[in-house]
Amino acid sequence: MATVTLQNVRKSFGKTDVIHGIDLDIADGEFIVIVGPSGCGKSTLLRMVAGLETVTSGEVKIGGRLVNDVEPMDRDIAMVFQNYALYPHMSVFDNMAYGLKIAKTPRSEIEERVASAAELLQLEPYLHRKPRELSGGQRQRVAMGRAIVRKPAVFLFDEPLSNLDAKLRVQMRLEIKALQRKLGVTALYVTHDQVEAMTLADRMVVMNSGVADQIGKPLEVYADPQTAFVGGFIGSPPTNFLNAGLIPGLATGNTIGIRPEHLTLRADGRLQTTVAYTEALGAETLIHCRLPDGNQITARQDATQRIPAEGESIGITWNDGDAMLFDAGGRRTGQV
Amino acid sequence: MAERNGMVEKRGAGLWLTHLGLIIGVLFIFFPIWLAFVASTVTQADIVRPPMPLLPGDQFFTNYGRALTSGVNAPVATMLLNSMAMALGIAVGKIAISLLSAFAIVYFRFPLRKLFFWLIFLTLMLPVEVRIVPTYEVIANFGMLNSYQGLILPLIASATATFLFRQFFMTVPDELAEAARVDGAKPMRFFFDILLPMSRTNIAALFVILFIYGWNQYLWPLLITTDPDMNTIVMGIKQMFPSGDDTADWPVIMATSILAMVPPVLVVVGMQRLFVRGLVESEK
Numbered sequence: 001m002a003t004v005t006l007q008n009v010r011k012s013f014g015k016t017d018v019i020h021g022i023d024l025d026i027a028d029g030e031f032i033v034i035v036g037p038s039g040c041g042k043s044t045l046l047r048m049v050a051g052l053e054t055v056t057s058g059e060v061k062i063g064g065r066l067v068n069d070v071e072p073m074d075r076d077i078a079m080v081f082q083n084y085a086l087y088p089h090m091s092v093f094d095n096m097a098y099g100l101k102i103a104k105t106p107r108s109e110i111e112e113r114v115a116s117a118a119e120l121l122q123l124e125p126y127l128h129r130k131p132r133e134l135s136g137g138q139r140q141r142v143a144m145g146r147a148i149v150r151k152p153a154v155f156l157f158d159e160p161l162s163n164l165d166a167k168l169r170v171q172m173r174l175e176i177k178a179l180q181r182k183l184g185v186t187a188l189y190v191t192h193d194q195v196e197a198m199t200l201a202d203r204m205v206v207m208n209s210g211v212a213d214q215i216g217k218p219l220e221v222y223a224d225p226q227t228a229f230v231g232g233f234i235g236s237p238p239t240n241f242l243n244a245g246l247i248p249g250l251a252t253g254n255t256i257g258i259r260p261e262h263l264t265l266r267a268d269g270r271l272q273t274t275v276a277y278t279e280a281l282g283a284e285t286l287i288h289c290r291l292p293d294g295n296q297i298t299a300r301q302d303a304t305q306r307i308p309a310e311g312e313s314i315g316i317t318w319n320d321g322d323a324m325l326f327d328a329g330g331r332r333t334g335q336v
Numbered sequence: 337m338a339e340r341n342g343m344v345e346k347r348g349a350g351l352w353l354t355h356l357g358l359i360i361g362v363l364f365i366f367f368p369i370w371l372a373f374v375a376s377t378v379t380q381a382d383i384v385r386p387p388m389p390l391l392p393g394d395q396f397f398t399n400y401g402r403a404l405t406s407g408v409n410a411p412v413a414t415m416l417l418n419s420m421a422m423a424l425g426i427a428v429g430k431i432a433i434s435l436l437s438a439f440a441i442v443y444f445r446f447p448l449r450k451l452f453f454w455l456i457f458l459t460l461m462l463p464v465e466v467r468i469v470p471t472y473e474v475i476a477n478f479g480m481l482n483s484y485q486g487l488i489l490p491l492i493a494s495a496t497a498t499f500l501f502r503q504f505f506m507t508v509p510d511e512l513a514e515a516a517r518v519d520g521a522k523p524m525r526f527f528f529d530i531l532l533p534m535s536r537t538n539i540a541a542l543f544v545i546l547f548i549y550g551w552n553q554y555l556w557p558l559l560i561t562t563d564p565d566m567n568t569i570v571m572g573i574k575q576m577f578p579s580g581d582d583t584a585d586w587p588v589i590m591a592t593s594i595l596a597m598v599p600p601v602l603v604v605v606g607m608q609r610l611f612v613r614g615l616v617e618s619e620k
């Protein structure tokens with residue numbers, strides 16, 4: 001258990017800058033999720049904390065100790081890889097025990113630690129199997145077990161659930177969260193799935209091409225995105241962005257963002273639209289409308305409300321407090 | 337699956353014809369070996385008097401006993417031992433060196449890495465026969481004529497195996513090396529604990545190929561062994577042929593030929609099992 005501190009961390013591969021200076025303070029026992037689109041540098045950032053990638057400039061501290069030049073094994077971390085990276089020729093037991101064996105842990109203690117990790121992860125029946133004889137979910141658990149037995153101060157996860165099917169992903173997500181709570185270990189978790197980020201994180205870091213656009217509690221980030229990118233990335237369906245020029249009294253060039261659930265369909269709306277198509281999802285309905293300028297806007301409403309017919313002309317409206325104003329550079333400038 | 341069954345399961349006349357074809361093919365290949373075996377079990381007189389016998393005689397133990405203990409120039413037992421040492425030395429040495437050099441080339445960044453790779457690759461174009469004179473010079477200067485080192489060392493350096501292992505190592509996911517690094521494995525530990533066991537199928541296949549390659553060497557042993565006690569079996573057979581008017585001791589020569597075939601066959605059969613198991617067990 002330890003804090004992790006990143007101070008103005010940068011990374012370049014040759015001449016290309018990938019991470020442009022990230023500051024992050026992680027408290028002891030906190031669950032931090034790094035989320036962002038593909039290629040934004042999430043894995044690179046995580047691998048710098050792990051010590052698998054050198055830091056170009058800035059400082060990485062774990063438990064207050066500067067670890068920029070410390071080997072991964074001496075950083076007191078454990079990592080779970082996206083493809084699990086289990087040793088194919090070793091049994092589940094040996095996979096979990098390998099790190100301890102190298103650390104010359106006494107045999108009895110190795111057995112004890114592996115046994116308790118196996119119990120925690122319900123892996124006991126599989127200890128003598130090879131990874132290829134396990135299902136995807138079980139392999140994922142073995143990878144977790146390998147991390148747990150080392151009793152690290154920090155867990156690092158790089159998209160650990162992205163190879164699982166949707167249902168298993170939800171289940172493992174809950175298990176990971178419960179496990180982290182139980183062990184009280186600081187965790188740094190990378191994903192591109194914003195639902196995972198919202199559900200797992202104590203605080204999340206939304207990354208956008210090498211920059212941390214916003215760091216905060218999931219609901220705060222959701223309710224109060226600091227950039228248009230964050231507003232668009234977090235939330236599904238994404239925030240609607242309208243040219244502010246459409247609304248009387250606002251300067252053109254700016255954008256306003258409104259979440260689908262904040263839009264209401266009404267005959268006398270602020271904007272007149274045509275219903276393009278609707279998606280009834282059961283509990284809720286998504287209504288995609290076309291604006292006069294050709295752009296689309298999506299409203300989300302309760303299944304109990306009337307579903308307008310496609311092609312119907314309808315007004316759309318929202319409360320002023322729900323509209324977020326962004327400047328031309330995508331920075332948040334306030335409410336409307 | 338269904339498609340594959342359809343391909344394998346031929347029925348009726350087609351099946352019998354295929355089998356007949358295969359059986360004839362096998363008999364055709366096997367016939368000379370059979371003749372050699374028959375010749376190794378009869379007396380010299382039986383061989384030189386036509387027609388040639390087609391069924392084994394009763395001289396099996398005398399002929400093989402004579403071959404093993406006295407031979408023509410050197411006892412076959414000694415030559416078998418020499419060949420065995422040479423073939424094993426070449427196979428094991430080559431595998432060890434190529435595993436290590438492939439490991440270095442794939443996993444380490446060192447100055448002139450590319451150059452070294454191409455230098456190794458270049459040796460592919462220089463088989464023993466091409467560099468035989470300078471190699472002989474070097475070995476002679478080292479005083480390695482008539483020694484196992486002299487037989488083995490010049491044949492160990494080669495690129496084929498290095499190249500093969502390099503290709504295999506490049507297919508091993510990087511995350512495996514990284515996971516081992518996080519687990520605290522130093523490079524050589526990673527090599528022995530993870531890379532080596534993962535390569536065992538490749539190693540088995542290469543061992544078979546290299547053992548036979550070493551066993552069948554002819555020109556090089558001929559050149560550097562002058563002492564009959566250092567002769568290898570393959571060159572030994574050739575030297576049994578009489579020069580001039582001497583009569584050949586055909587039963588002993590044939591017994592020697594059959595004996596020369598046994599170890600490679602055993603290696604192939606023995607390794608084949610390991611090989612198949614490796615394939616069945618193989619990852620992914």
Ligand SMILES: Nc1ncnc2c1ncn2[C@@H]1O[C@H](COP(=O)(O)OP(=O)(O)OP(=O)(O)O)[C@@H](O)[C@H]1O
Binds near residue numbers: 018037039045
């Ligand atoms: N070894 C490398 N050499 C050069 N460029 C690299 C290297 N590793 C990553 N990059 C670049 O750095 C950027 C960030 O990569 P990174 O793997 O961190 O993305 P990511 O956010 O994890 O994406 P994903 O969600 O697809 O895994 C990418 O543009 C990638 O091309």
Ligand SMILES: [Mg+2]
Binds near residue numbers: 042043158
């Ligand atoms: Mg990644």
